[in-house]
Amino acid sequence: MTRKNKILVPEARAGLDQMKADLMNSSTPDQTKYEVAQEQGIPLKKGNNGELSTRDAGKIGGQIGGQMVKELIRRAQHQIEKEQT
Template sequence: MAKNNSLNQLKYEISKELGYIHSGPQEYQGFLDRTKYEVANELGITLNQGYNGEISSRDAGRIGGNIGGKIGGNMVKKLIAYTESNMIK
């Protein structure tokens, strides 16, 4: 569980650095909830509140990829910088 909390903390920090959110971790969850419906709508994918087992894995991946692309790329950059700085020590 600690790994998941650390990963969520990193996602939250990156989202805050990128200006997606401006307050605490609760806002991050709200950001994710709002964004997935906005992205689905932009892609023409019907996403319902609650269960969405009828959508294809391809469409689910398109939604997640659009949300996570910028956040995920910056997470990788931050992890590489962290690793490089610790390798020097």
């Protein structure tokens, strides 16, 4: 699968991928993707997923992305609190 979102700091890719894996309690971002799909009952397979609906693909990415955004907000709030003290 290709990544359509561009990271403003390309060097951050590895860190973001690791955070994604940590949030989903798995060792790799790819493994995370398959675990979420399995939990959602979505038939994601390695290789071509041309028959996968947009809705199903969104369910996978939305769950992962939503948790990442929540974690980034939590970290930013923690950093702001540290700076104010």
